[in-house]
Amino acid sequence: xxxxxxxxxxxxxxxxxxxxxxxxxxxxxxxxxxxxxxxxxxxxxxxxxxxxxxxxxxxxxxxxxxxxxxxxxxxxxxxxxxxxxxxxxxxxxxxxxxxxxxxxxxxxxxxxxxxxxxxxxxxxxxxxx
Numbered sequence: 001x002x003x004x005x006x007x008x009x010x011x012x013x014x015x016x017x018x019x020x021x022x023x024x025x026x027x028x029x030x031x032x033x034x035x036x037x038x039x040x041x042x043x044x045x046x047x048x049x050x051x052x053x054x055x056x057x058x059x060x061x062x063x064x065x066x067x068x069x070x071x072x073x074x075x076x077x078x079x080x081x082x083x084x085x086x087x088x089x090x091x092x093x094x095x096x097x098x099x100x101x102x103x104x105x106x107x108x109x110x111x112x113x114x115x116x117x118x119x120x121x122x123x124x125x126x127x128x129x
Contacts, residue, residue, distance in 0.1 A: 001031050002069060003076045010077075 009024045039056035059065045 002028070003073045006073060006077060007080055 005024055005027050009020060035056045038052065039054060042052040044051075044053055
């Protein structure tokens with residue numbers, strides 16, 4: 001849960017705005033809140049089978065739980081960051097499209113500038129008059 005939330009928030013989001021911060025904080029808060037509530041209201045399991053009651057509190061109080069959460073998240077995000085870096089060096093299609101659009105805009109701007117100059121020369125207008 002933490003890894004996916006942080007990956008989407010900090011690696012995949014192209015435009016970081018206030019709503020991104022709010023969604024990350026709310027997502028993590030709701031996850032912890034739901035597990036905290038479920039931890040106390042889940043019915044007791046008969047026998048030695050599947051049990052939920054009290055497990056989340058027990059996990060939250062143990063250092064290995066937090067250590068594993070932090071280590072696994074860091075490793076997973078490092079792998080994603082490395083992949084993003086490798087793909088950005090290899091000049092992905094997205095970069096090619098973005099650079100093509102920028103090139104087209106520059107060409108259009110230059111052509112418009114030349115047309116304005118020609119129109120002003122044809123009409124004998126000074127730029128500052």
